[in-house]
Amino acid sequence: MNDLSTSLLRRTRVRLAAGLAVLGALMPSQAAQPARPADPSERACPGGLPEGTRCLSGQDLLGAWYWIAVPRDWSGVLVVHAHGGPALGEPSLARVTKDLMRWKVMLQAGHAWAASSYRQGGFEVLAAGEDTERLRRLAVDTLGTPRHTVLHGQSWGASVAARMAERYTTPDFRPGQTTPGARPYDGVLLTNGVLAGATRAYDARVDLRTVYQAVCANHPRPDEPSYPLWMGLPPESTLTRLDIAQRVDECTGVQRPAAARSATQQQRLDTLTRVLRLPESALIGHLQWATWHFRELTMHKLAARNPFTNAGVLYSGSDDDEALNRRVPRLTPDPAARAELARDGDPTGGLLVPTLTLHGIDDPTAFVEMESHFRSTVDEAGAAEMLTQAYTRDSDHEYLSDAAYVSAIDALLAWSAGGPRPQAADLDRRCRALPARWKPASACRFEVDYQPAPLEARVPLRGAQRPLELPATAAGVRQP
Numbered sequence: 001m002n003d004l005s006t007s008l009l010r011r012t013r014v015r016l017a018a019g020l021a022v023l024g025a026l027m028p029s030q031a032a033q034p035a036r037p038a039d040p041s042e043r044a045c046p047g048g049l050p051e052g053t054r055c056l057s058g059q060d061l062l063g064a065w066y067w068i069a070v071p072r073d074w075s076g077v078l079v080v081h082a083h084g085g086p087a088l089g090e091p092s093l094a095r096v097t098k099d100l101m102r103w104k105v106m107l108q109a110g111h112a113w114a115a116s117s118y119r120q121g122g123f124e125v126l127a128a129g130e131d132t133e134r135l136r137r138l139a140v141d142t143l144g145t146p147r148h149t150v151l152h153g154q155s156w157g158a159s160v161a162a163r164m165a166e167r168y169t170t171p172d173f174r175p176g177q178t179t180p181g182a183r184p185y186d187g188v189l190l191t192n193g194v195l196a197g198a199t200r201a202y203d204a205r206v207d208l209r210t211v212y213q214a215v216c217a218n219h220p221r222p223d224e225p226s227y228p229l230w231m232g233l234p235p236e237s238t239l240t241r242l243d244i245a246q247r248v249d250e251c252t253g254v255q256r257p258a259a260a261r262s263a264t265q266q267q268r269l270d271t272l273t274r275v276l277r278l279p280e281s282a283l284i285g286h287l288q289w290a291t292w293h294f295r296e297l298t299m300h301k302l303a304a305r306n307p308f309t310n311a312g313v314l315y316s317g318s319d320d321d322e323a324l325n326r327r328v329p330r331l332t333p334d335p336a337a338r339a340e341l342a343r344d345g346d347p348t349g350g351l352l353v354p355t356l357t358l359h360g361i362d363d364p365t366a367f368v369e370m371e372s373h374f375r376s377t378v379d380e381a382g383a384a385e386m387l388t389q390a391y392t393r394d395s396d397h398e399y400l401s402d403a404a405y406v407s408a409i410d411a412l413l414a415w416s417a418g419g420p421r422p423q424a425a426d427l428d429r430r431c432r433a434l435p436a437r438w439k440p441a442s443a444c445r446f447e448v449d450y451q452p453a454p455l456e457a458r459v460p461l462r463g464a465q466r467p468l469e470l471p472a473t474a475a476g477v478r479q480p
Helices: 003-026 093-102 125-143 156-167 203-216 241-252 263-276 280-301 321-327 335-345 370-380 402-416 424-432
Strands: 041-043 054-059 065-070 077-082 112-116 148-154 187-191 355-360 387-392
Touching (some): 065 093, 077 156, 077 402, 125 335, 187 402, 203 263, 203 280, 203 321, 280 335, 355 370, 370 387, 387 424
Parallel strands (some): 077 112, 187 355, 355 387
Antiparallel strands (some): 041 054
16 A cells, blocks of 8 residues: 555544544434334325235334335235345435335235335445344334235345344234244245355455456546555545446446457456456446445445455456456455454354245346355354255346246245245246246246356455454444
């Protein structure tokens, strides 16, 4: 790190510490918080939901917005959704509205649906789980006890739900109740999940950020202030997502037809896609994530400390790997920052309720190989009997198919009710037996014999690291 980068990092830490001290003094005490959230209010449903759906919305005591939606002919099943991202910025109802519209298939299948914006933006896995569980309790208070409750995590939200599946199993108790109520969740559905744990899942983006700089040298440019790449972007930077897209196109021509690229641009693009094993279409999106989300994670959550490393990684696939590896910047992690990230974002694998994962084989965002890492984590925790994984021939990270989700929920409920643990072939049969309105002939794309390669076949392992010593601090509200 050069003198300018060191000075920038020092100033940032001083400003951050001062801001935290002021905000901490202004934060109301926990005792001053109200005992329970305000009751949800009836609201007009967003357009496009099934006719007769009842919608309720509000903001809870910690600032999380939510929707609760109940179809006219409710099955008695409640699906509690944990959204992906993580979103940056302040929580909003608009974020939850977008999720409600995307997952209206649950309402179409007859199930009630509830989701939270989470109390804060940014990378806070355990706190997001607390927000989701708090909403479940609010939904139960509002609707009555469901027959069954399924927790559904999508993308980054799957890591939230996976941590919840290790923690939330205590039955509900109500005033005057003499026996325990139902357990909070009967089953967990994880779809296109970021399930490799926070200390491993973002290695591909660390590699992209460092290899991209070695190849393109324009993020930052030579005439711009330098900074450690793990920072993502200096706090005072005014760079935009459009700026990043333009820089990537300037270097690689990725946004133009192949015939319009220069020979140098094509060579750079080929180097990046071969070395990083990324499709061209995902390059800009991953680099944007490795810019703004890295800044949020390192500068806010981890107080200007680096949890990332590419130590010991030998990159291959270029025309001259030796020269490439000499140019790639190397990142050295702060062990305490890495341990804090692991405490919050690494699943332990200790699943306590039946858990089913669905993953598109060609997912360009959360690589399907992350499922192998998750399986190993669960196996090592001795919870293999609590996990079933299935794969579909899909390439869209955001959504698989209505039929896949409907059949997965049905299979999960049958399993949690005492049926056998479903296998991929069982899911495929169940999917193909769905009524015609779910379009099973085209929408059931399970690959029943598919098994993903180990994650290290796609994303190289890092160099030797110190064992993680996880701090015992509880999840809570992160100060801005």
